[in-house]
Amino acid sequence: MDIEAFQNRVLPAKNKLFRFALRMLGNDEEARDVVQEVFIRVWNGRENWGDIQNMEAWCMRITKNLSLDRLRSIQRKGTYPVAEGFDVQHADATPDVKTELGESMQHVSQLIAALPEKQRQIIHLRDVEGYTYNEISEMLELDMNQVKVNLFRARNAVREKLMKINAYGL
Amino acid sequence: MLMDSKKLEELVKKYWNCETSLEEEQQLREYFRGGNIPESWRETAALFRYFDEQKSKTTDSQFDETVLASIKKMPARKEGRVVKWVAASMRIAAGVAVLLAAIYFVRQELRSDTAMASAEDTFEDPQQAFEETKKALLMISKGFGRAEQQAKKINMFNEAQEKVQTTESEL
Structure with a gap:
């Protein structure tokens, strides 16, 4: 296995991995570090690439595990506060932000950030990245039922809160 | 849409x-x-x-x-080689350590055995030593005698078997 294979098979997943790490960590810099580490690990394990059926799912799984490790060490050190509802909004806000829809999108961002870890991971992988239930269960090492149940809970939690915002104009 | x-x-x-x-x-x-x-x-x-x-x-x-x-x-696989080499030499070192320990214990065991034997069996007086040896040899010969008697019984079986075989072949 050489660098060319790495560039063709592994590197194209970078943005998906980055977004997932960002979803978990809520910090661009940390997410970037994690994805870099993922790639180094995958490169060092290149002798076993033949056994990996779905390279993207494999990389995503490593991203999840390294992000969790990172999250734990950050929380232990208290380097930066990982509040329940940390904001993962763009720095370069789109013009929408000024409109009402933009404001609602900010609410959505906060709602999703406030979801429990697993639900947040699953709603991201499904609704942002468009993975199948099968792929998600492989990435997160969960069985299919757990994926579905957690997605259902996540969507309904978001829905309930959105409806409340709508009703009271929060 | x-x-x-x-x-x-x-x-x-x-x-x-x-x-x-x-x-x-x-x-x-x-x-x-x-x-x-x-x-x-x-x-x-x-x-x-x-x-x-x-x-x-x-x-x-x-x-x-x-x-x-x-x-x-990344040191292309070089690191892997070093790690493998270290692991291999560690394995060899462990093997050698076990062998040395085994030799040490066996030697100690042997030494203590021979020390005890020589302490018990040394007689100052040659006459006494001769008597002791005779006693020991007598005991061995007695043992042999007893074994011979038992072996004779086995012989009986052999003879019986031979007889059966000869009658069988005659038939």
């Missing part, structure tokens, strides 16, 4: 119940991407637009270079 309000309502309901396929979810994102969304759908639209917008987030432009550079810096 055009979608009448009834179909939209149905699809969104299916979405909340996690019954939509990936294609249907894509349809929803595409629908809400467009303008002219009725006010009543504002929050739902915000959700799907948010998903859509999140997907545009990418790593910075130098990311590939950084990764490739750090990968090229």
